[in-house]
Amino acid sequence: MLRFLVVFFVGLSFAHAQVTVPVDSLPTRLLSSITIQASREADTLQRFLLANKAMTTEEMLAKLQGVSLIRRGSYGQEPMIQGMTSGQLNVTIDGMKMFGACTDKMDPVSIYVEPQNLQSIAVQPGAQGSRLGSTVGGSINMQLLQPEFSPTKFGGILGVGYQAVSSGINAFTNGNYSTDKSAFNYSLNYRKANNYRAGGGEEIAYTQYEKVNVTLAGKWKTKQGFWSANVLADDGWNIGFAALPMDVGSAKARIAAIEYEHAQCHGFFSAWSAKVYYNSVQHSMDDSHREDVLMHMDMPGASTTIGAFWEGKMHPVGKHVFSFRSDFFYNDVLAEMVMYPEDGNPMYMQTWPSSARADFGLFVEDTYTINKTSKLKASVRWDAAGNFLHEGIGFDQALVFGDVEEHSFQQAKSISAGLRKQLNTRLVVEWNLAYSDRLPSLSELYGFYLFNRNDGYDYIGNPNLVTEKSASSDLALSFFSKHMEVSVSGFYKDLRDYIYPTTLTNLSAMTPGANGVRLYENSASAVLMGLDFSLLASFGKRFQIMSSMKSTRGIDAESKALPLIPPFSGNVILKYFVLKQISVQAECDAAAQQDRYNTEFGEDATSAYAVYALRLQRESGIKGISVACGVENLFDKKYHAHLDWGNIPRPGRNIYVNFSYRF
Amino acid sequence: MKLTNYLSLAMLVTCVSLFSCSEDEVVVDPTAGLTKITEGIATDAGVKVELWAKEELFVGYNPVFVALYDAETNKRITDAHVSFGPLMTMTTMNHACPFENPTSENATGYLFPGSITFIMGSGDMGSWKLAVNVHNHLSEKEGSAELDVVVSTPTVSRLKSFVTTTGEKYFMAYTFPDKTKVGVNDISFMLYKKETMMSFPGVGDFTMSMEPEMPAMGHGSPNNVNPTHIANGAYAGKVNFTMTGDWRLNLQLTKGDLVQDVFFDVTLN
Numbered sequence: 031m032l033r034f035l036v037v038f039f040v041g042l043s044f045a046h047a048q049v050t051v052p053v054d055s056l057p058t059r060l061l062s063s064i065t066i067q068a069s070r071e072a073d074t075l076q077r078f079l080l081a082n083k084a085m086t087t088e089e090m091l092a093k094l095q096g097v098s099l100i101r102r103g104s105y106g107q108e109p110m111i112q113g114m115t116s117g118q119l120n121v122t123i124d125g126m127k128m129f130g131a132c133t134d135k136m137d138p139v140s141i142y143v144e145p146q147n148l149q150s151i152a153v154q155p156g157a158q159g160s161r162l163g164s165t166v167g168g169s170i171n172m173q174l175l176q177p178e179f180s181p182t183k184f185g186g187i188l189g190v191g192y193q194a195v196s197s198g199i200n201a202f203t204n205g206n207y208s209t210d211k212s213a214f215n216y217s218l219n220y221r222k223a224n225n226y227r228a229g230g231g232e233e234i235a236y237t238q239y240e241k242v243n244v245t246l247a248g249k250w251k252t253k254q255g256f257w258s259a260n261v262l263a264d265d266g267w268n269i270g271f272a273a274l275p276m277d278v279g280s281a282k283a284r285i286a287a288i289e290y291e292h293a294q295c296h297g298f299f300s301a302w303s304a305k306v307y308y309n310s311v312q313h314s315m316d317d318s319h320r321e322d323v324l325m326h327m328d329m330p331g332a333s334t335t336i337g338a339f340w341e342g343k344m345h346p347v348g349k350h351v352f353s354f355r356s357d358f359f360y361n362d363v364l365a366e367m368v369m370y371p372e373d374g375n376p377m378y379m380q381t382w383p384s385s386a387r388a389d390f391g392l393f394v395e396d397t398y399t400i401n402k403t404s405k406l407k408a409s410v411r412w413d414a415a416g417n418f419l420h421e422g423i424g425f426d427q428a429l430v431f432g433d434v435e436e437h438s439f440q441q442a443k444s445i446s447a448g449l450r451k452q453l454n455t456r457l458v459v460e461w462n463l464a465y466s467d468r469l470p471s472l473s474e475l476y477g478f479y480l481f482n483r484n485d486g487y488d489y490i491g492n493p494n495l496v497t498e499k500s501a502s503s504d505l506a507l508s509f510f511s512k513h514m515e516v517s518v519s520g521f522y523k524d525l526r527d528y529i530y531p532t533t534l535t536n537l538s539a540m541t542p543g544a545n546g547v548r549l550y551e552n553s554a555s556a557v558l559m560g561l562d563f564s565l566l567a568s569f570g571k572r573f574q575i576m577s578s579m580k581s582t583r584g585i586d587a588e589s590k591a592l593p594l595i596p597p598f599s600g601n602v603i604l605k606y607f608v609l610k611q612i613s614v615q616a617e618c619d620a621a622a623q624q625d626r627y628n629t630e631f632g633e634d635a636t637s638a639y640a641v642y643a644l645r646l647q648r649e650s651g652i653k654g655i656s657v658a659c660g661v662e663n664l665f666d667k668k669y670h671a672h673l674d675w676g677n678i679p680r681p682g683r684n685i686y687v688n689f690s691y692r693f
Numbered sequence: 694m695k696l697t698n699y700l701s702l703a704m705l706v707t708c709v710s711l712f713s714c715s716e717d718e719v720v721v722d723p724t725a726g727l728t729k730i731t732e733g734i735a736t737d738a739g740v741k742v743e744l745w746a747k748e749e750l751f752v753g754y755n756p757v758f759v760a761l762y763d764a765e766t767n768k769r770i771t772d773a774h775v776s777f778g779p780l781m782t783m784t785t786m787n788h789a790c791p792f793e794n795p796t797s798e799n800a801t802g803y804l805f806p807g808s809i810t811f812i813m814g815s816g817d818m819g820s821w822k823l824a825v826n827v828h829n830h831l832s833e834k835e836g837s838a839e840l841d842v843v844v845s846t847p848t849v850s851r852l853k854s855f856v857t858t859t860g861e862k863y864f865m866a867y868t869f870p871d872k873t874k875v876g877v878n879d880i881s882f883m884l885y886k887k888e889t890m891m892s893f894p895g896v897g898d899f900t901m902s903m904e905p906e907m908p909a910m911g912h913g914s915p916n917n918v919n920p921t922h923i924a925n926g927a928y929a930g931k932v933n934f935t936m937t938g939d940w941r942l943n944l945q946l947t948k949g950d951l952v953q954d955v956f957f958d959v960t961l962n
Contacts, residue, residue, distance in 0.1 A: 151875065155743060313805075322743075326912070348746065367936075369909075369910070369936075369938070371909035371938075371939070372909075374908075374909050374910075374938065375934045375938050375939050375960050375962070376937070376938040377907065377910070377937055377938025378936055378937040379875070423875045425876075426874055426875045426876025427875050427876055427935060427936070428917055429876045430876060430914055430933035430935055432916065432917055440755070479935070536915075538912055538914060542910055542911060542912075544802050
């Protein structure tokens with residue numbers, strides 16, 4: 031905490047430094063949660079990160095305010111917002127709900143989006159994220175690049191890159207074709223990495239991956255709006271997960287969506303859009319590359335979702351601006367396991383029984399302008415959901431624990447209010463209060479002997495789980511000037527019926543070597559709190575600084591530390607423009623020691639670390655070649671972050687180079 | 694007009710023909726799903742005997758079903774007293790095995806159900822004959838059909854035996870009343886004591902506890918129900934299979950000071 035305060039004051043002191051008034055200053059401000067819905071634009075920080083063509087979407091997420099990543103493998107890291115993950119978050123692509131097909135969470139939805147197809151990522155912590163679904167943790171919405179209507183008929187980019195630490199290559203192309211009435215874009219992305227070397231030179235096994243991503247989108251103008259259609263296909267194979275006992279043999283995702291946007295309305299609405307979508311994920315785990323396998327097993331999983339939503343904004347009614355969203359999705363999952371003993375017959379079971387959730391939700395929000403300097407935003411969301419356990423082997427399995435209902439119905443509600451006040455031309459304060467529920471996930475309801483490598487327990491689902499409830503408050507103070515934006519925000523969440531595992535001593539584990547069995551239960555309570563800080567500043571025409579820091583603390587009902595809570599960590603990026611098109615950048619990523627950990631979940635203390643990077647970039651203009659190169663983990667430090675399962679070391683010194691040609 | 698007349702006529706004809714169906718034609722095949730083992734004639738009773746079972750006869754508990762027909766008219770006989778007399782003829786001696794006679798003199802679904810628990814297989818050691826004794830209530834005649842049966846010895850044993858310290862010999866077998874599946878399964882264990890070469894009565898005074906496990910993985914399953922005695926040496930319980938594959942049902946039998954461990958290997962596909 032003290033360390034944070036020191037950094038904070040140092041940061042603030044920058045804010046008070048004298049700045050001259052140059053011609054070009056920072057283009058956009060950090061989007062606060064109140065203004066974020068209005069825009070699809072990437073904020074300055076994201077545009078900054080998108081400029082690094084080798085970066086993956088997950089690497090980008092890790093640098094955003096409030097976001098951490100749980101790392102089980104070098105690709106396929108699971109996002110976390112302010113200490114909350116998975117079923118507590120909405121992770122969507124263009125507003126579409128998508129659910130992983132892997133019981134071990136090796137396939138978070140963020141792996142299907144490449145930075146090449148990203149327009150922006152909208153991260154809304156807490157109940158502010160409830161526009162997109164019932165949530166206590168917030169939402170991450172990855173907005174895909176839409177086809178552009180531009181006077182240039184056809185333009186695009188071709189690029190290739192190499193990363194020495196894993197002998198990895200990436201190649202990509204994207205392009206936009208536009209006519210008067212229609213526009214199309216495509217993107218193609220290929221990545222291949224071998225095992226990487228950690229600091230000190232040790233090769234870390236099972237960190238390889240290979241994948242291909244293709245997207246195609248079309249947009250057509252109508253009299254009053256646009257039709258758009260897009261498809262995405264993402265195939266990954268041979269993806270290593272060093273922290274888990276198995277790797278990914280293949281992961282295939284398919285997404286298709288059709289949307290209609292209506293602008294310039296005369297009736298109630300100022301704009302509305304409607305979308306219908308489908309996505310499916312086929313995932314299979316693979317242990318054939320592992321040595322010392324006690325028993326070979328196949329673990330295929332499938333998750334299919336169909337959904338639709340209609341959202342819009344009304345014309346102002348007095349000082350009120352209403353917006354709404356009504357959405358529906360149906361998600362069907364099945365995860366199977368076949369084990370092959372040396373002597374004997376194969377054993378088949380369903381770790382996620384064939385089951386489904388249907389969810390219908392309604393969201394309404396009002397932004398009320400109190401006066402020139404104050405705005406009040408209030409929103410409510412209501413979800414009605416059905417959980418279905420389909421007849422068959424999965425249902426029969428569940429009967430070993432007693433009678434099970436074929437279906438159950440649940441509701442989730444959320445209500446939030448926020449006040450944004452412009453204290454003066456430079457200072458803005460924002461205070462949000464919210465109460466929200468989130469529905470338990472299908473894995474938490476129906477999972478059957480899911481082995482958790484981190485704590486060594488087999489997890490059983492609990493069909494009687496009720497919604498997790500959160501009462502939260504957050505306060506943010508932001509300072510804006512022509513050349514600087516600084517923002518500090520703190521949050522406090524009181525969680526009730528927190529979904530947390532309980533060890534069942536009367537049941538024996540199924541996985542050989544497991545410590546026992548745990549059941550998901552609504553435990554008494556938990557508290558999460560933290561502070562986030564971010565800074566963007568420019569000095570003169572040439573110098574830019576970006577920095578973000580986060581600190582979280584989680585406490586369970588018995589005042590013990592919650593598992594998987596990151597320590598105080600942050601990054602600083604210094605960028606210097608040698609010429610208009612040539613820039614150098616120095617970065618530091620650091621984390622403090624994490625002493626607050628939970629041994630019952632297999633955690634241990636994690637040492638503090640700081641890693642540095644140097645980057646050099648030459649951007650082309652509208653056409654031409656861009657080059658980026660640099661060194662990451664400059665001093666080849668061997669380290670891992672607290673959220674890295676199995677304490678697997680992160681990559682060591684990486685020299686990389688990227689070429690891209692814009693045509 | 695004419696069309697409706699034709700339709701009405703058609704309907705009338707259909708109705709009449711439906712209602713005039715004789716009872717004999719609306720019969721559900723009583724032996725659906727069963728295998729016919731063999732048949733014979735109990736000459737003195739004037740009865741043709743058919744022996745049916747769930748599968749070919751094996752060493753272990755075999756639920757069997759007897760169908761009776763009048764030897765001359767071939768009409769089914771559903772009221773008779775049926776009893777069994779299994780006998781294995783070996784080189785040096787003969788012996789019987791445990792069995793259950795049909796409890797009722799009225800057929801259930803045209804069949805008389807019982808069971809034979811063969812304790813050895815047919816082969817070099819000897820051969821089995823099953824006497825089916827019939828007291829025909831219609832004709833008041835009695836007779837016996839001597840059926841030759843072949844009893845196979847399964848590779849995975851479905852019959853276990855043990856001898857206690859006091860020299861008593863017991864035989865134990867099991868049966869699943871329904872097709873086995875993942876989840877909860879009813880199961881029955883049969884325990885018989887060998888009194889003599891010819892008499893193997895059911896034993897009901899043991900206490901059984903059951904622990905299923907998968908030997909390949911070393912884990913069990915939750916919420917099984919220990920078998921408890923129902924009647925005539927049959928103990929009913931519930932076994933839970935959490936997945937397909939090879940399972941071992943471990944049983945511990947206790948009576949007073951006597952403690953005996955028995956296991957059966959079962960494969961669920």
